Each structure stands twice: as structure tokens, then as C-alpha cells.
Amino acid sequence: MVETMTAPRDPFFPADQSIRASSAPVDVRAMGLVDYQKAWEIQAELAAKRATDEVGDTILLLEHPSTFTAGKRTQPEDMPDPSYPVPVVGVDRGGRITWHGEGQLVAYPIIKLAEPVDVVDYVRRLEEAIIEAVRKAGIDTAGRIDGRSGVWVPAATRAASPEASTRDRKVAALGIRITRGVTMHGLSLNCNNTLDHYSHIVACGIDDADVTTMTLELGRQVTPAEMEPLLVDALLRALAGELVVANHSFGSAPDPTKGLKKRS
Template sequence: MYSIRVLAIECIRLAPEYLPFEEGWRMQQELHKKITESQTNKNRQASMIFCEHEPVYTAGARTRSWEMPQNEKVIRVGRGGKITWHGPGQLVGYPILSLGATPDVLRYVRQIEEGLINALQSVGINGFRIAGRSGVWVRNGVSDEKVAAIGVRVQKNVTLHGFALNCSNDLAPFEKIVPCGISDAGVTTISRILKRTITPKEILDSVFNSICSALEYINTCRGNV
């Protein structure tokens, strides 16, 4: 029998109130436990958290000590990738869902990229992938710049962590690190590309709907979220 897969959304603290990273991680863990326990049920649960974090650097499993910024708060996390920054003006999404008995993590990352690329198209930006590098990129003259970063973990077949889409955030914090360990490319924001301010709240609907489509889920929200 065909099963409809539903992805619920939880919007937590978009501007002007921001979510501490530690609180977001606690929420992920609670949802992960709930969804892990529901994997054997016919009606599998799935959720996506959206938020803007308080300013913080997070370091993935492959981050070396010398890559850490000096005199800054850094939180070690269990996702893939290296060091990045989160903060106001950046839309962070955490899809928490089961990938089934034989998880294809690479396919999952490609689906997230597809959803973000389609969301960018809705505001007139041509995003693309780069082979061997996760995330979504745009062309700026002769160079490539990252507009969305992805770092995930799969535990007990259920996903954790997710993506960060630069919307209207300050880029200065990235100057203190080598974002995601990539030294030959820069970072940018939607607002910088379009030369007008686009906030996380403004693109949230498009991102959620596009990622639902890419993951082959339907969403439980209608209209603005």
C-alpha cells in the first residue's frame, strides 16, 4: 500500500529573537529520539526545524585545532564537514527524518542541495553544485562563492543537523575562518547577490516547499509559516 510521507515544520525564533545553538541541538535530539522510535510504525514521523541562531562558530568532526578562530566561542558538533559560522540573517534548517533501513547519505545531501537550488531560483538566483564539494554555489565573475552550506549526520538511520542558507547575514565572521575548510572560494548571501535585502523569513516558505519536494514529502503547512 502506498504511504504518504508527511514532513511537519517547526519555526523556532526567527528575527528579532535568536536561538542559542545548544538549545537547537537539544531540540534536534528530542525529535531524533521520537522519530527513531516511530520508524517501526506505519505512520513515520518527520520534522524540520527552522531558526536563526545567536552568533556562534561550530566545528565539524574533521576540524583541526589550528583551524579554530582565536578568542571566539566554538562548539564542537558531530556533523560532517569542518568549521562554519551561524548567526542572525542566516536561515538554518534541520530536517529530522528516517532514511530507511539502508540510508543513502550522499543521495540525501544531493536532495537538500536540489531543494535549495530550486528555492534560489524562486528569487532569480542560479545556484549550482560543484563536484566534490557539498552545498550550493553561485558564480561571481570568475570565481565561485558558497551561498548555502550543508553538514549532516545519520544516527540509527535518522538524520541530524542540516543546512545554513546565507540570506542577509554579515559576512565578516567568515573572515576569521576558512569556511568548511575550502580556501580557494568565498562566501556570499542572497541579499548581496540581488543587491536588496532578503531575510530568512521572506524565503522560508520557498525553502521548505522546495526541500519537501526534493525529499518526496508533502508538508503539513499551508500559506505562510
């Protein structure tokens, strides 16, 4: 998750202009199943090198073993019972707690942003890329809820699988950090993962909506491997300004991070 941001101004860059500092091709790395802590270390190393131009822009694509990650605004009541057998990792991104696991496609863009750095525009471009990929796969109504980050399916849309929630449903989450103009962390897209672990936390600090998967919404198995090329293509085009951010909002809701102190 990111801490929800609104844009009372136009983006710093025209919608059809790249937000990247470089025009060189992005190195896209498919890494398979990677321990969360190990992936975090890889990100940190790449980000430090990207800041000094030792490496170019990179997108890491992977899955994690089952892990809860607690962002800087996570509250005690969000957390799982200490006896629950899934590790909790405190992380240096915005937002509150979420879950990662197999069947969920995770993308970590390590991108040096053009100056002046526009965090809001970067987040909106990531969301636009996810919306594009999800809609191409068949969820035509996927969009945004103003006041909340990520990509959502509206309650008005009936999921193909009867076990899916009938409330607004989050299909993809965002959580970022930008240091020295370089992005870290990124997004997670629920493909065919279990949702069981979400019931042990207050996911993203939101208790008036639910989470879903591509598989539940479409009524067929949708794997990370299927979504990977769609997501990568959309991410590259969104960062380049070829996929222009559009208004896909279908509702609004309270910001789950507003007024909360950062965890110590």
C-alpha cells in the same frame, strides 16, 4: 558541511520516489532565534523519538545567535583566535568549521530515511532543494561544485552588490549526521547576515573560494522570512521525489575533508 561524497552508482531509490520511510505529513516548526546548544538538544530528543516512531518527521526552521560550529574534520588552523568573542561549539556532524548567525536561515530536517539508507542521495536532495529555492528567488546560476558540498554561485556570475567576492561563492552550507536511520543537523542559507565572522576562520576548510549572501547576490534585502516558504516547499518536494535531482554542476574542486583525521 558534509564530508564530500560521490556516487559511483545509481541512487538506491528511483529519482521520483520518496526517500522518507513515512508518507505522513512532515511537521514544519518555525522557531525563530534559538541558541545553538538548545537547538542541538531539541534535535537530539526528536531524533531519538523518531527512531522509535514516537514522533513523525520534523523540519526545524530557525536562526542562531552568532556561533562557530566545528565539525568532525575541523583542523587547528581552521579555528578563530581564542580571544575572538564568538563561541565555538564542537559538533557531531561531518565537515569542518562554519559560522551561524542572525540573518541566516537554518533548517534541521529530522527525517527517518527509507531503507536501505542512502546518505549520498539524501545530501543531493537537500542540495537540489536549496538550488531550487535560490533560483526561484533570482540567483539563476546557483549550482554545485563537484568535490564540495553545499550550493554555490560561480565566479563568472557578477553579483549585484560591488562588495561581493568575484571568486566562486558559497551561499548555502550542509552538515548532516545520520543515526539509526534518522537525520540530524542540515543546512544553512545565507540571506542577509553579516560575513564579517567568516574572515576569522577557514570556512569549511576552503581558502580558494568565498562565501556570499542572497542579499549581496541580488542587490536587495533578502530575509530568512522571505526564503522560508520557498525552501520548505522545495525540501518537501525533494524528499518526496517530486523535485528530481539534476546536474547543476558548473565546476570541480578539491575535497576539503579528504584524508583528514577526525578531531578528538
